[in-house]
Amino acid sequence: MDAAGLQRGRLTGLILKGDDLLDADQVARQLSLDDAHEARLAAEGAADRIRDKFGPQVIGPAAVFRRAPNPHP
Template identity: 70%
Template structure:
């Protein structure tokens, strides 16, 4: 099986279109590999002041049988916040709702 690929298609005001495809160096199911490839495609487009009217990022050959397709998140900070929220939820479930919260709410111990 060929490694997965991403294709970035852009449409600009005035009807001009641009499309490029890049393949992963080797098969990968890691979101970070796909995110890095997507950023490389966007950098290759050299977007500066063009007025975009359409943007499509399409994945090809990314899912093997038995795997579940998942949306690519291009925002790494969002993923970090979600991981932190899940950890906070687990702490609250184990130790109660007041076990974790904003630092300015807690009183300093004596």
């Protein structure tokens, strides 16, 4: 863009080409371009570490837990 003298640019498309790809089970970490997906993976890893340290009953789906009563109704 600098060579063309443009001050702003807009990305209108993205092409990703993969050569010599490996199966997902052969890589240390799978990359994603989705921020929400990456956040879920980070939270999943944290939950796994908590379960490893404190046991499987410590953390579970949010629907399992009851909301604490409000002390100031």
